[in-house]
Amino acid sequence: MSTANPTxxxxxxxxxxxxxxxxxxxxxxxxxxxFAAYEHYRQIAPVVKLTKYDCYAVLDYHELNIxxxxxxxxxxxxGVGLINFHHEKPWRPKSIILxxxxxxxxxxxxxxNRVLSRPAMEKMRQSFAAEASTLITALVxxxxxxxxxxxxxxxxxxxxxxxxxxxELGRENLLAYGTLAFNATCPRNHLFEASLQGSESVIAWxxxxxxxxxxxxxxxGAQIFTAVxxxxxxxxxxxxxxxxxxxxxVDTTINGLGNALLCFARFPQxxxxxxxxxxxxxxxxxxILRFEGALMNFFRTTSQAVNLGGYHIPKHEKVLVPFAAxxxxxxxxxxxxxxxxTRETKGHLGFGGGVHMCVGQMVAxxxxxxxxxxxxxxxxxITLAGTPVRRLNNALRGLSSLPLRIA
Ligand code: HEM
Numbered sequence: 001m002s003t004a005n006p007t008x009x010x011x012x013x014x015x016x017x018x019x020x021x022x023x024x025x026x027x028x029x030x031x032x033x034x035f036a037a038y039e040h041y042r043q044i045a046p047v048v049k050l051t052k053y054d055c056y057a058v059l060d061y062h063e064l065n066i067x068x069x070x071x072x073x074x075x076x077x078x079g080v081g082l083i084n085f086h087h088e089k090p091w092r093p094k095s096i097i098l099x100x101x102x103x104x105x106x107x108x109x110x111x112x113n114r115v116l117s118r119p120a121m122e123k124m125r126q127s128f129a130a131e132a133s134t135l136i137t138a139l140v141x142x143x144x145x146x147x148x149x150x151x152x153x154x155x156x157x158x159x160x161x162x163x164x165x166x167x168e169l170g171r172e173n174l175l176a177y178g179t180l181a182f183n184a185t186c187p188r189n190h191l192f193e194a195s196l197q198g199s200e201s202v203i204a205w206x207x208x209x210x211x212x213x214x215x216x217x218x219x220x221g222a223q224i225f226t227a228v229x230x231x232x233x234x235x236x237x238x239x240x241x242x243x244x245x246x247x248x249x250v251d252t253t254i255n256g257l258g259n260a261l262l263c264f265a266r267f268p269q270x271x272x273x274x275x276x277x278x279x280x281x282x283x284x285x286x287x288i289l290r291f292e293g294a295l296m297n298f299f300r301t302t303s304q305a306v307n308l309g310g311y312h313i314p315k316h317e318k319v320l321v322p323f324a325a326x327x328x329x330x331x332x333x334x335x336x337x338x339x340x341x342t343r344e345t346k347g348h349l350g351f352g353g354g355v356h357m358c359v360g361q362m363v364a365x366x367x368x369x370x371x372x373x374x375x376x377x378x379x380x381x382i383t384l385a386g387t388p389v390r391r392l393n394n395a396l397r398g399l400s401s402l403p404l405r406i407a
Contacts, residue, residue: 015307018049018056025050025057025297025322026186031392034296035337038325047311053082053187055299055318059325061332061349063309067300067321068353074319076356077101078301081185086301086316091184092203096240098248098356105355111227111241112359115220121362128159129370136374140406144385147265147402152258156367160249163363164242165219166209173205178251179393185298186394210242220245245360253364255294255391255398260368262402263288265384267339274341278376284341285368289350290327291339296397297322298352323349324397379406 023041024030030037038059041048046060058064067074077100078085085094094100097108135155139145153175161171180195180202208214212228212235215221221242227233233241264271274284298321305315313319326349330336333343351358358364375382386403 013307014305015310015312018047018311018313019045020049020051022051023048023057024052025320026189026394028392031394032390034322034324035328038322038328042329045311046309047313050320055082055320056313057320057322058308059322060309061326061329064321064326064349065353066308067319068349071101071355073303073306074300075101075303076300080298082187082299082318084301084316084318095244096237097244097359102355107232108241109359111224111232115223116360116362118362121366124163125366127162128366131155131159132370132374136371136378140378143407144405147261147404148258148399149401152254152261155257155371156250156253159367160253160363163220164245165216165221167214170205173202174246174250176202177206178247181247182251182393182395189394191392191394206243206246209246210239215242249360249363251396252294253367255396256364256368257371258399258402259292259294259397260288260372261382261404262388262399263292263339264382265404268381268383270339270341271382275376275380280341281369281372283345284372285365286345286348287339287341287343290345290348292397293324293327293350294397295395296324297395323352375406381407
C-alpha cells in the first residue's frame with residue numbers, strides 16, 4: 001500500500017511546479033544569440049515558466065522530442081504561435097496543415113506528401129541544378145558578393161515560385177509575407193508590428209496567387225488542386241495548402257542557405273574537409289540544420305494537464321518549442337556547440353519531429369545541396385569579406401547580409 005499522502009500523490013502524477021524565470025526568448029539580444037541563455041535556464045529545469053509571456057518553455061532535447069511526437073497532449077490546433085486560439089482569434093485563417101491535429105492534419109498532409117514526393121523532387125532537380133550552376137558561375141566571376149542578397153535570396157525566390165507555378169510579377173511579396181507569417185507566431189513586439197506595415201496588399205497578392213486559375217498547369221500548386229478533383233479536399237482547402245507552401249517554403253530556405261554559407265565561412269577547415277570528401281554534403285546539411293537551424297521558435301498548446309520531465313503544465317497552456325535549444329543541448333549532443341560535418345546528426349530538430357515534421361524538407365535539402373555542390377566544384381575557398389548582419393525574426397534564424405569572398 002502506498003504511504004504517500006494525497007497531495008504527494010498528486011505531485012507525483014502531475015509533477016512539480018515549473019520554476020518561474022524572466023527569460024525573454026523574443027528580445028533582440030536573445031533572437032541574436034540565445035545559446036548561453038538556453039544553457040543557463042536549462043540548469044534550472046528542463047521546463048520553465050516564462051513570466052513575461054505567461055507561458056512555458058521546454059529547453060532540453062529529451063523533453064522537446066517527447067513534445068513534438070505527442071500531438072495528443074501537445075496540440076498544434078490552438079496555433080503554433082503565442083496566440084492561444086482557445087481564447088484569441090488567429091491573425092489570419094489558420095493553416096489547415098500546420099495548425100491542425102490528426103485526423104484533419106492527416107488529410108492535408110497526404111496531399112502535400114504526394115505533391116512533394118521523391119519522384120516530384122527528381123523532376124525538379126534538373127531545372128533547379130541549371131539555375132544553381134548559372135548563379136554560382138556568375139558569383140565566382142564577381143569573387144565578392146553578399147551571400148544573402150545575391151545568393152540566398154535570389155536562388156529560392158527563382159526556383160521555388162517557378163516550381164509552384166507562380167507568375168513572375170510580384171514575387172517580392174513572398175519575402176514580405178514570409179517575414180510577417182513567421183514574426184506573427186510570437187508576441188506582438190516591434191518585429192511583428194514592423195512586418196504588419198503595408199501587409200494588406202502583400203496578403204491580398206498572396207491569396208490571389210493561391211487560386212487555381214492563377215497557377216501554371218504543370219506546377220506544384222496545380223498538383224495540389226488535383227486533390228479537389230479526387231474529392232480529397234475542397235477548392236478553398238486546396239488554396240489554403242498552396243498558401244502553406246508560399247508561407248513556409250521561401251524564408252526558411254533563404255535562411256537555411258544563408259546559414260550554410262555562414263557555417264562554412266566561419267569554419268574554413270570544415271569547408272576544406274567537404275572539398276576533400278564531397279560525399280559528405282548531405283550529412284553537412286543536417287549538421288547545418290542542427291547547428292544553425294533556420295526555424296528557431298514555435299509553440300504547442302497543452303490539451304490537458306501534463307507532466308513533462310517531472311514538471312506540471314496545466315491544460316490549454318502555451319508551451320514554447322525552441323528547436324535550436326534542443327539542437328544544442330549538451331546532454332544529448334557531444335560537443336554540442338561544435339560545427340562538425342562528420343558527426344551523427346540523426347534525430348536533430350531542424351525540421352521538427354512527429355506528425356508535423358517539415359513536409360517540404362526534400363525541397364529545402366535539394367536547394368542547399370545543389371548550391372553547395374556548385375560551390376564545391378567552382379570555389380576553393382569561402383571567406384568572410386565583412387561582418388555578417390543578423391536579420392531578427394521572432395521565429396526564424398538568419399542574416400540580412402553576409403559579405404563573402406570566394407576564390
Ligand atoms: C531549411 C528550410 C526549412 C526548415 C528549416 C523548415 C523547418 C520546418 C519545421 C521545424 C517544421 C515543423 C513545424 C512544427 O512542428 O510545428 C516545418 C513544417 C512545415 N514545413 Fe518546413 N522547413 C523548411 C523548408 C520548407 C519548404 C521548402 C517547404 C515547402 C516546400 C516547407 C513547408 C512546410 C510545411 C507545409 C510545414 C507544416 C507541416 C505539417 O504541419 O505537417 N518547409 N518546417
